[in-house]
Amino acid sequence: MDIVIMAMIASLIALAVAVFLVVQVLKEMPGTTTMQEIAASIQQGAMAYLNRQFKTIAVFAIVIFFILGMFLPKGEFHNSYLIAIGFLVGAVFSALAGYIGMGMSVRANVRTANAAKKSLKDALNIAFKGGAVTGLCVVALALLGVSGFYYLFTRVWNIPIDMAPSLLIGFAFGASLISLFARVGGGIFTKAADVGADLVGKIEKGIPEDDPRNPAVIADNVGDNVGDCAGMGADLFETYAVTLIAAMILAASTLVTQTGAKSIEYPIMLGAIAAIASIIGIFFVRLGKNENIMGAMYKGMMMTGLISAVGFYFATKYILNDMSIYYATLVGLGVTLFINIITEYYTAKEYRPVQKIAEASKTGAGTNIITGLAVGLQSTFMPVVLIVIAIGLAYYFGSTSTLQSGIYGIAIAAVAMLSTTGIVIATDSYGPITDNAGGIAEMAGLPESVRKNTDALDAVGNTTKAVTKGYAIGSAALAALVLFQAYGEELMKNTVGKSFEFSIDNHMVLIGLFLGGMLPFLFSSFCMEAVGKAAHKVVEEVRRQFKEIPGIMEGKNKPQYDTCVDIVTKAALKEMIFPGAIAVIAPIFVGFVLGPEALGGLLAGVIISGLLSAIQMCNGGGAWDNAKKYIEDGNFGGKGGDAHKAAVVGDTVGDPYKDTAGPALNALIKVINTIALIIAPIIAGTSLLS
């Protein structure tokens, strides 16, 4: 049977399972009227934000659609418009996955809260199924998009197989653009609401987290969904699609004479297998008798990994008949495993790094911050070593295979790593559902026992969120490497008699490296400032409400939740434009003005400094967060003590680090690489300065 059709069927199966899970979750009871009211507020806020976010992006998207259609080389198959259409579909599919996932998330939250009245097991069941809907939709739509377009190109329109993958880049770019804005906008939204709610609520008024008297409480809960569910979903949708496409482009330009379509379609097959493996893995997530929630998650992930490994074996044997390439897929699966372990070590309460920060809090906020920064910086070591080993091994397996392509080995490792995206997002999207469930339980005044159950679920959610960030960054780095290679190939293809050397001792490459290295610094500084500005607006609004609406503190009058949601929405959308624009304009400027060599340097610079900064920020932020929680568990004076106050400062600093700037860097890295790939044919021959 045709591999590409198999992949499309696998996508449709994943979508069907997602629908099945939606039905299962929706038939659960949504609880009391109060609970439903609160949930409805969160729903409205989240959907309102998403609608406006996509409306804003749509303006960009339409402009870009016409630019792509008009200015890209036309080619014999109307390439430019195929790419432009792919771009639109990529954007729409990514947005669709976001809509479905968020829609589920803001309905699963209240049902999880209600089930938590009954048992931990029931609550976990609903929350995880809710998360799995996002996971499956992301993978299914991404795989369907790639395989569907490829099918159309090659089977229906008879475009030669060595040309078809390049045309898929439009789809990748559409996904990139959504991911960039969803990450930046979502990241600003979630942290501005969080920090704003805390600054007045916790610090000025002394009311607890998720207290219904806080006017920003709904905005805060909306933010969890917008950032962790929609943002991460769009991020991994893009990484998944882009990696697949880059691997196919690479195969198309270097291996097609040796292998025909096989090496191009093999990555699609890996995606199809892992999609099915993810579905099976999802049904393995069940609470055992020991009530170990994280254990239940790991069961599902390990199962997915094992089934994938077995499936990859047969697929490799059947398609390429080369075990060296199979080992490259194992390298990819191995990176997923180890990056999880490393991230957990740096961000979980049980280990030395977090405890070190907690201990440093004894001598005040200053030492807490210094230690947290040091932990974040240090946490780059092991992931980099892991990635370097993975590159080395994958290259080795690729070059000792019959294909004799080290780079293809790296590309396949990246595809294999990303193939498990479905289950990874499921565990990640579970996070905001349980977070919300806790919030709803608190706001609706449910008994302590319910809150205890949701807290237990939420604690694991924090870990899975941190771990997913590590996964997203690691995979983004590998994906970017493949994109970089593809960029080089595209340049070669489009010039006659000119060869491109990205040698570091070429001064244009060096200039690109410096500029590229700097971009993540500049970009993340704007993201962090944006959170500050937006949070400031929330603070002012919350203060205004406390002053102007009498009786909020006594619970006699309800605060106006919607104005806060509205303010954060507007602020986030406004603030996302500038960093977003930097990401889009930088590669175009460098490519056209400084030339293809400088753009190559820029890509490498962005990958390296972006990867390091993202790891530092995500791990540092996660460690700060859990250092605070470690103290709240009763260590170093417990909640309310001096160490706790210092740790709260660290947590505040960590918030925009780990939930805004850090994750947005993934999107930055890839959007720049994707744009480079798109403009490669145009700049291949020419530039203003070189």
Next chain:
Amino acid sequence: MDIVIMAMIASLIALAVAVFLVVQVLKEMPGTTTMQEIAASIQQGAMAYLNRQFKTIAVFAIVIFFILGMFLPKGEFHNSYLIAIGFLVGAVFSALAGYIGMGMSVRANVRTANAAKKSLKDALNIAFKGGAVTGLCVVALALLGVSGFYYLFTRVWNIPIDMAPSLLIGFAFGASLISLFARVGGGIFTKAADVGADLVGKIEKGIPEDDPRNPAVIADNVGDNVGDCAGMGADLFETYAVTLIAAMILAASTLVTQTGAKSIEYPIMLGAIAAIASIIGIFFVRLGKNENIMGAMYKGMMMTGLISAVGFYFATKYILNDMSIYYATLVGLGVTLFINIITEYYTAKEYRPVQKIAEASKTGAGTNIITGLAVGLQSTFMPVVLIVIAIGLAYYFGSTSTLQSGIYGIAIAAVAMLSTTGIVIATDSYGPITDNAGGIAEMAGLPESVRKNTDALDAVGNTTKAVTKGYAIGSAALAALVLFQAYGEELMKNTVGKSFEFSIDNHMVLIGLFLGGMLPFLFSSFCMEAVGKAAHKVVEEVRRQFKEIPGIMEGKNKPQYDTCVDIVTKAALKEMIFPGAIAVIAPIFVGFVLGPEALGGLLAGVIISGLLSAIQMCNGGGAWDNAKKYIEDGNFGGKGGDAHKAAVVGDTVGDPYKDTAGPALNALIKVINTIALIIAPIIAGTSLLS
């Protein structure tokens, strides 16, 4: 006349002027017995530290000496031992400059305090002359070392001119090693003492800065000298020597057939001219009627720049007769000018970045830190753009010159930028002298008017210290680029029939890039942790003294200053070993195990991520410091208000950023590059993995 002899004479003149300034400063009155006693404590502490630091380094140095002598290729001129001897002399010269500078600094401080009784003008005069001694010694000894060895090699031992420069690398490595440990050790010392003194003194006991009742007060004052005077001196000694040598190596391996000795000796001539220009510039630093201290400094620097520019013109005409190369020197001088302006913008109280941090302090320590981090990140943009433009221009001028070497253009720009090191260090070393003078005035209970004078001088000292850091980083980046090129040349020279491509799409280069990018993160995290650990020991000792020695707080009993000095000394020396070892071992490991391509990638990765991190840390730290001072000037509630408390946290975080980790990254970048250059001939043919 022989250019090399001229350079040696210029060095000797600079040394003579330094001696003249020493005599002038020493004949000033050192004030009352109390003042002299305090100064003597600082002197003893500083010298004790320096002695032990160099004893510790001596162990390393002797081991390295034998390794170099035994394992480097022997060659026809006993190269390995020549390099080893050069290494020792480089280390000794650098240490010597440190000794003389520090010796002057800890004697000029008390005389400055005493002169401040009389007038601002007199105090500035002494303080600046004291700083100038360090500046002149650094430049004179570095230039003397390079030109002296080169003279011996070429004129006395008749080593061919195209081989001689490579042998100078030993001298560069000696300087590098001292700089690494002086930077790391000094950086840890100064901030551990500072933070430790503040945590107990200011925060727990509520006594002011420099209060004689604080047992750590002497250690704090010693730290200023150890970090800003000895540390920065060793840093720029090395950058200066290394850049000169790298430019000569480059010329020797690529231009010698065209130009003979001219292109090799031309950089030496630039150094000689700028040394004389610096001497003249120093005498232009005089307080005008408007009492603008910074203006006086700028007068000296502008004068040096102008005289150098004129001198360079004639030197270029006379030696190379090529105006394109002359323009490259102007690029170097221009970078110095603009990097000063940029650094001042980001770190001075008068501008938006610092005021933004001060404003963010109103909402607490969290927002202060977030804004400070954002400012630091953002402050990388303009320096990178500046460096990129400089690379582009210098390359352009180099390649359009008759020598047709873009790289030589970059090398000459770097040499020109560094040639003004003398006056730059003079303004920098002036900082700790005035800082100490203020401390002595406070401890000796001198009248308010004296303190007012020293405060005015000290405020400018903070700016010059910040600006010098920008200069050191910028020049380190350019220097490293030249070293990188020299590394490539050395590899080529030592292999037959093999060519080296540092192409980013070579996976070994990529692996090197990732590892190199990560090193500055790892290294700075250890530096920051070291400050924390050492400061913790100071805190414990100070608390012990307050508890065990009765009457300290009432001023009835003197605290034991020397135990604090001793503790910080030991802690700093212990903690500097590990980060220092990383810097030395990393390039050796990567070079021998992963091969020359990976090492090339490592170098580029270290340069880029090191430059960015260093700028971020130094500027961010400087901005935090001055945001606190801006509030102390009476803004946002002034001293003691809530905003001030938040700003103190920011300042504490900024301390190890700007004075330990940030500046140490310069040394890291260059020591790794220097080692790569040394091992290049050995690894050129072989490696374990590639």
